[in-house]
Amino acid sequence: MDFTNKVVLITGASSGIGAASAVLFARASAKLAIVGRNMDNLRKVAENCETESGHAPLLISADITAEDDVEKIVKETIDCYEKIDVLVNNVGISLIAGIRDGVQPLDKIMDTNIRGAYMLTYRVIPYLEATKGNIVNVSSVLSTTALSFMTPYCMSKAAMDMFTKCLAMELAEKGVRVNSVNPGPVRTNFFTRAGLSSEYSDAILKNYAEKLPLKMVCESEDVAELIIYLASDKARCITGSCMLIDCGGKLGQVEKIM
Template sequence: MSRVLEGKIAVITGASSGIGRAISERYLAAGARIVVFARDPEALESIRATAPEAVLVVAGDVTKTADLQRLVDDTALHYGNVDIVVPNAGMAKVVSFADSTEEAIHEQFSVNFVGAVQTARLFLTHINKGGSILFNTSFLTQVGFPGLAIYSASKAALKSVTQTLAAELAPQGIRVNAIAPGPIATPLWGKVGLQPDVLQSVAGQINARLMPGQFGKPEDIAEMAVFLASDAAHNIYGQEIVIDGGYTVG
């Protein structure tokens, strides 16, 4: 990979597995120094082991303000300002509308929306001019899927924030965009709350609609995350780039 992020500092939350880990690894390969944040310190340390001089590990939970502030403080102490913030941490649970209690709504919004927005906000004064914020939304902001009303709404809210912040932060020299992954083979898929046989059946239905005939890989998202954070994307603002294997085409 071309080292298009050489000299840049990037912060990635939810970096311990799946898309977050793939982004972390691709950013390192592209020349960036990174800060990785998640609740699993052992997984984060395994990333640092691949490039000890280029990785700062901060363990914590995006739903806890004190943890996010520690992430900002440790990053500033270690690197100073940053160039890229990727509030990637997220969760998904299948919850019927009938069971969408206030607690169920709060659980997913606290991670997917509040955690992501607060990560970006707390880093705002530490992002260099020419820097980038890259949110992780979902192809489900464009289509309906039963049982995912809460999850989809949390990501739709994040899409709206992406567009608004792109306009608000552009005068400060900060670009804001989002990637909307489609069906991607990550550990998150197995944690949505469905039984294995149901998961397999749903996966088969989804695969039948995907043009490649199978779920995408976290690396597919990571490649776009490199591009959007690079200088090559200097004229892209407020966009949600959908990478879904053609699911939303028809």
């Protein structure tokens, strides 16, 4: 895969899937703008990218839920590179919450997982139209699998899939593709950030690794490989797709495993 002279903007690049994606895009010679809140982590990712490509990425400290920050993301990227070829909407959070926990978890998750991506994408679209670029959204298998203890998260990822499909329809005539990756469990900090202890998080991932058809869980790099493929010209005929990467979990009713 070759992204020479392509500008790739990745949100949530300070950790997990976003960080792995940044390193893979750097290996493919992309010019990177990487976004996160934790600047220490973002700097470490930038060092890894620079090792791969010899070029330092643009680091942007931003909270995706804050409109001013979202404006800053686009301004700083354009000031630095003058164009955008690929947008990876990767930021996502979860909470262990159902409807009995009230509206607050829903607001927090929707603000981050959907409204944030929506606000940013709206501002990036003119630049993608100019480059005939593309968008990769990071969704989840839980967009189509209901879990009783993650209702707002599952709802947010269902919305993300429809965002992908509607945008693909809206932007096709401008030559802009839009796809999502829909991972099953991935070994990241995601579960501890959702409020689980690290012991419980490890136990969940171990349980999945034993029970998923392929007898393993995805690593961040596995998902990053799919993201970079969808973002590349090799995927030029793919738009509006929500691509499972789940070690076969959907085949075996993954929700019964947890």
